[in-house]
Amino acid sequence: MDAQQWLNQLQAALARQKLPPFYVERLVAELSDHITDSLEDRMSTDAKDLRHFTSPLGSPTAVAAAAIGEFRKRRFSTRHPILSFVVMPVLLLLVGWISVVLLFVLGAQAVLWLSGESGEKFPQWLIACLPVLTGAFVLAPIVLVAALVCRVAGRSAIGWKWPVIACILLAFVGGAALFDVKVSGVDRGVLHETTFKDVRPAPNKDQRHMMFGFGLNMRPHPWQVVQFLVPLAVCGLFVWRQHSQRRQHVLAG
Amino acid sequence: MALRKSNPSFLNGVPEMLILELLSRRPMHGYELVQTIRAATDGSLEFGEGCVYPILHRLESDKLLAASKETVGGRVRLVYRVAPKGKAQLADSVSSWRRVVAAIDTALEGGAHGRAAVA
Numbered sequence: 001m002d003a004q005q006w007l008n009q010l011q012a013a014l015a016r017q018k019l020p021p022f023y024v025e026r027l028v029a030e031l032s033d034h035i036t037d038s039l040e041d042r043m044s045t046d047a048k049d050l051r052h053f054t055s056p057l058g059s060p061t062a063v064a065a066a067a068i069g070e071f072r073k074r075r076f077s078t079r080h081p082i083l084s085f086v087v088m089p090v091l092l093l094l095v096g097w098i099s100v101v102l103l104f105v106l107g108a109q110a111v112l113w114l115s116g117e118s119g120e121k122f123p124q125w126l127i128a129c130l131p132v133l134t135g136a137f138v139l140a141p142i143v144l145v146a147a148l149v150c151r152v153a154g155r156s157a158i159g160w161k162w163p164v165i166a167c168i169l170l171a172f173v174g175g176a177a178l179f180d181v182k183v184s185g186v187d188r189g190v191l192h193e194t195t196f197k198d199v200r201p202a203p204n205k206d207q208r209h210m211m212f213g214f215g216l217n218m219r220p221h222p223w224q225v226v227q228f229l230v231p232l233a234v235c236g237l238f239v240w241r242q243h244s245q246r247r248q249h250v251l252a253g
Numbered sequence: 254m255a256l257r258k259s260n261p262s263f264l265n266g267v268p269e270m271l272i273l274e275l276l277s278r279r280p281m282h283g284y285e286l287v288q289t290i291r292a293a294t295d296g297s298l299e300f301g302e303g304c305v306y307p308i309l310h311r312l313e314s315d316k317l318l319a320a321s322k323e324t325v326g327g328r329v330r331l332v333y334r335v336a337p338k339g340k341a342q343l344a345d346s347v348s349s350w351r352r353v354v355a356a357i358d359t360a361l362e363g364g365a366h367g368r369a370a371v372a
Contacts, residue, residue, distance in 0.1 A: 027306055030283055033284070056301075056302050057301060058301020062301050063304055066308075074311050074315070
């Protein structure tokens with residue numbers, strides 16, 4: 001097998017292993033230099049030598065297998081996949097929601113203070129934006145953690161199974177989350193509501209409250225369906241991108 | 254790297270130790286390192302030369318090696334040298350290796366109490 005053929009086969013084998021492009025490029029460049037050095041050492045341009053000097057390198061498949069093995073040893077996520085793709089995503093999601101709740105409360109207080117309002121009413125412009133903002137606050141941690149999980153999986157070349165497991169877990173945890181946010185100054189008083197009906201305090205237009213919990217119903221609230229589907233959509237996009245990139249590499253090789 | 258065609262599990266860490274030792278003597282690029290391994294081991298080790306590079310990349314990622322682009326023989330090459338953390342790792346690995354080899358040698362020679370008599 002001649003040098004270019006060997007390198008092309010190696011590049012295709014590395015692309016199949018889903019190694020990052022920067023890593024593949026560097027490995028192929030160094031091996032190309034190695035081949036050149038080997039040729040110069042033998043001071044030969046004999047066609048027969050060109051075909052045979054790749055054999056000391058090993059087969060492209062063996063080199064690609066060594067590359068993926070060594071690459072995975074570098075990453076915490078590949079050494080500890082359960083911790084990285086099962087435990088951490090759920091913990092990060094919970095931390096994200098707690099942060100969002102704190103941000104929401106502090107943000108509301110800041111807006112009240114800045115607008116010079118005292119007492120119980122929010123400015124009208126804020127009231128108009130709040131339902132969208134509240135929904136975004138609930139979804140943002142789910143999207144961010146799912147995206148982070150997929151990015152870590154992509155950079156680790158760990159394949160698609162672990163990020164899919166992580167995103168399914170996020171879908172169930174996210175889909176089971178229930179949020180109720182109510183403030184005074186809004187006609188119905190409701191900014192974001194799932195299904196806390198049985199435990200909701202008696203309606204009082206002067207009250208503000210935020211409730212967070214977990215629960216599953218046979219007829220989930222539409223927001224719960226969105227919370228369930230979002231991480232699956234993020235994961236679907238990741239798997240599709242990985243598949244497209246791999247096809248491009250294989251075709252280019 | 255292997256004495257035969259396989260790499261038994263008890264040789265885990267040996268290729269890394271060998272690479273760190275040779276690079277601690279002088280910085281080298283990949284091809285030079287492969288030739289040095291052959292010369293230093295008297296050709297006893299058989300290995301796919303291409304498999305050295307992923308090990309070098311991992312050692313660099315673990316901060317045991319540092320790589321820099323240098324002009325060698327009129328061409329720009331990636332030259333590897335041992336980092337301070339790599340020197341410490343090498344010292345540990347060599348110490349462990351010598352301890353293991355001494356223990357195995359003792360066991361193969363019959364141990365501290367001599368070979369057991371066979372009735």
